[in-house]
Amino acid sequence: MRPNARRTTLADIALAAGVSVATVSKVVNGRGDVAPHTRTRVQELLHQHDYLAPVFRHTEAVESPTIEVQFKGGLTTYVADALEGIIDSAAESGASVVISKASRAPHWARDLVSAGRRAVIAITSVYTTAHLNELARSGLPLVVLDPLHLPDSRVNSVGATNFAGGLAATRHLLSLGHRRVAYIGGPAMAVCAQARMHGYRAALEAEGAQVPDAYVRPGEFTYETGLLGARALLDLPEPPTAVFAGNDEIAVGVIETARTRGLRVPEDLSVVGFDDTSLAQMASPPLTTVRQPLREMGGAALRTALRLANGEKVESHHIELATELVVRASTAPPREGG
């Protein structure tokens, strides 16, 4: 706090209390042989002067705040990429990163405070009002990375330009000549999934292309959603020639379904993903995808968390980083002109 002030010593307290150092020492160590009212006064002064026993001083002296990062479900490549951005950024700032799965224990926020955490970063977690209240009560700042909810002004969040990403992905497919473009996405209630889907719709409608209901399939952000969604789409009387997938895992599931049906990607079916996790580069074929700058988003979340932990204000409670289309080998013109 006061960087130049030396630490309060027992002698300071003794002077202030008008007792000896020995007596103060006894109070600190909880000995019995101190008069109650002496004890009380000394305790008050210890507290006022923010006295810290030498054994504990190092925990304070460390200018290294600890930030808790929580995620839900599995540690996917998506979470791993964001986490790597957080770790790198923390290393630059001298902060420590504790990683855990989201807990719903009664006093989780207060427990985090007493364990010395200075802020929480939640990766895509859903927060209910109850969680926000518990957090508010504990005074622990929260930053949500890629929020599933609409930005609540009580919550700080870092996202990406999902609508623009969905638009870019779909325009890329249109520019290759595709007209039958389907969408397999994430949960309908997740804002990021909604934005991607509306970007997709906007691009198609601008071209006057049809978007049959059967071409839009919300689901989970999982491989299985891709696997199953692609099967349903390919069984349609007029199957799409291209699929925009809501994330890379879904896209990889689509590729696998195509493979098992003897269809080649991109010759028979074009696929675009979203995120550009390490999975995208290692897909076979390597995935055309919309890069979401997860590392940078992690870094931004960490820096925001540190500023909040420091009691500083942030300009905006929500920021979005730009997405960018990365063209690899999973997209090509359709077989017979769309």
Added chain:
Amino acid sequence: MRPNARRTTLADIALAAGVSVATVSKVVNGRGDVAPHTRTRVQELLHQHDYLAPVFRHTEAVESPTIEVQFKGGLTTYVADALEGIIDSAAESGASVVISKASRAPHWARDLVSAGRRAVIAITSVYTTAHLNELARSGLPLVVLDPLHLPDSRVNSVGATNFAGGLAATRHLLSLGHRRVAYIGGPAMAVCAQARMHGYRAALEAEGAQVPDAYVRPGEFTYETGLLGARALLDLPEPPTAVFAGNDEIAVGVIETARTRGLRVPEDLSVVGFDDTSLAQMASPPLTTVRQPLREMGGAALRTALRLANGEKVESHHIELATELVVRASTAPPREGG
């Protein structure tokens, strides 16, 4: 450790070393004005006597220990899977997990102690003698997950039965009828890679099958190694009909090279990976691989770290968990009988 023994003091060390307390203090604090050989001798004695600076002594008592997990390079699916095992196991034990990239700062081990860490888990990191000395001096226990070096008795480590895994992978290919089986593996100096390679050799030699030198390609545990290694193998006058890859990333690189050459996996080329990270399930085709129980290994590493942090002895400084062949869709009999 010896609960009744009083803690070692600087005076004890000074007496044992035949120097003054002042000199010992300088060594502990890393001052420059100490003769190298004096420094060395004092450091040895500090380690032998298990000296712990007073500021750090309280960390011995904390109920919710914090364990530092360090990794090198990127946060791959391999690291993520191990980390998830560590996190889950820590949650059960009430421990906290701090995650960071391996640091080589001058006093990193001591800094970790002063930040309250009770043990370090290193995921596959290479430790030099200098690192081990720094650790020993700080009194911080180390557990290496999937060590690259031969087990040093000063280091506790958790691995998997790599030789048996290499054997099982190769036998699987042999049983399908393959005779021209190549290996693309990890660094020649890494014991885990060596063991996998020798398992491969043992399986082939037991069958009397040839292992031409050109069929054995050490490299890195990366996608690029798989990409390039497969190109070299397929350019051979007698290309292999099957490849055993040292890990899943390499295997996925092999699959991609096959695809770009118009070869189908598994019809034209069988591929087996190693690890069974989430990448294996999402490969196209899904990868036959040797499951390394990374989550369980992470859990075992965490529990070992906690016991060491508690001053308990562990039965063995190295344990290995069983690997298991997981057959998926990337392996099949060769086209014309091998």
Added chain:
DNA sequence: CTGAAAGCGCTTACAG
């Protein structure tokens, strides 16, 4: 119940 005094473990400016 209090505190002067001895003592502990450590650090550091400084003389050699």
Added chain:
DNA sequence: CTGAAAGCGCTTACAG
């Protein structure tokens, strides 16, 4: 490069 000496922050046995 070394260590005697002064000093710091704290604790504790003991006299009052």
